[in-house]
Amino acid sequence: MRKHLPLFTAIALVFSILSASGQSLFENITHFNQTVFVKSVAEDPSGHLLVMGETTNGGGPFGGGVDKIVLMKHKADGTLLWTKYYNSDAEDGAYHISLAASGDHYALAGYVMGNGTNSRDGLLLVTDTAGTVLHSIRADHTGSNAYHSVSPTPDGWVLAGRSDGGAGGSYDLQLTHLQSDGTPVFSRTYGGSEWDWAYWAEAYADGFIVAGYGDSFGGGFSDPILIRTDGAGDVVWARTISTPTAEDGMYCTSDSQGNIYFSGYSLGLISGDPNIKGFVAKINASGELQWCKAVSNWSSIPSICITPDDRVNLVGDATDLPDGLGGQDIGLVRLSSEGEPLGGYLYGSP
Secondary structure, three states, rough: OOOEEEOOOOOOOOEEOOOOOOOOOOOOOOOOOOOOEEEEEOOOOOOOOEEEEEEOOOOOOOOOEEEEEEEEEEEEOOOOEEEEEOOOOOEEEEEOOOOEEEOOOEEEEEEEEEEEOOOEEEEEEEEEOOOOOOEEEEOOOOOOOEEEEEEEOOOEEEEEEOOOOOOOOOEOOOOEEEEEOOOEEEEEEEOOOOEEEEEEEEOOOEEEEEEEEOOOOOOOOEEEEEEEEEEOOOOOEEEEEEOOOOEEEEEEEEOOOOOOOEEEEEEEOOOOOOEEEEEEEEOOOOOEEEEEEEOOOOEEEEEEEEOOOOOOOEEEEEEOOOOOOEEEEEEEEOHHHHHHEEEEEEOOOO
């Protein structure tokens, strides 16, 4: 199931800032009376822009309140149409890319903790286009689990997360496939005796690809792991990117040729640079490493978008850049399919 990739020399990406303020069609700021942490954005089939986050009602982000999920719907020009809060009798929250749109449904993934749970349960809300909840699904067992992300499939949704109900005895990577109304197709776990988490999964060929990290794979500290499965969740292959330091895999997606791009963060990869940095790797359909590159001064690369001509857009947290806009900025870098930098943008403020 698991095979360590050979160690490689990573190349730090050097990119120029093409615009100090970026080139955007609009920039909107929505003000709230309480703290809101944005987790995900999505576009629905009608071109509406959705923003999903976690808000704290009745207190600040570190106490005094109860976390809830909030969803905002905008027109294509950024005009806010409505804001919906999803309240339960427990604490609800989200971790990673936890919003998806498909057909006339929206899916919001996360966790619920508190009343009615033994520890933490995975939570999926399926709504109509008005934000009204049609189905509320909780992954409940005697231990702890959570959904970290959701993405659409041709027949429903696929969720990535973690569960301590698997065979590993600790947290395992979790892959769950549901029909559009939330009816389970399967739920599988992968991992060993240590902590192993999945952050993202999406449909790929006749199955799925899963990105995460594991402490169980023998590469030193935590290792990023990429898993390809068939349609039933059985493993086709699994690959790790291991160095003596800690790494974490956060996202994966594919291009028109079936190549997979895998990203996250690392404390290694660049000789003499122990600071945290983003990384991106290209892996072919057979699981063979094509290249891996690190982006210094980025704390992570949690998302990738592939253009129709197979260019690779990386989005991440750019920190303390010499020519940056502030202490931490939003970074966008475009690469060729061979990993050569084509340009970059920064968005932010002092």
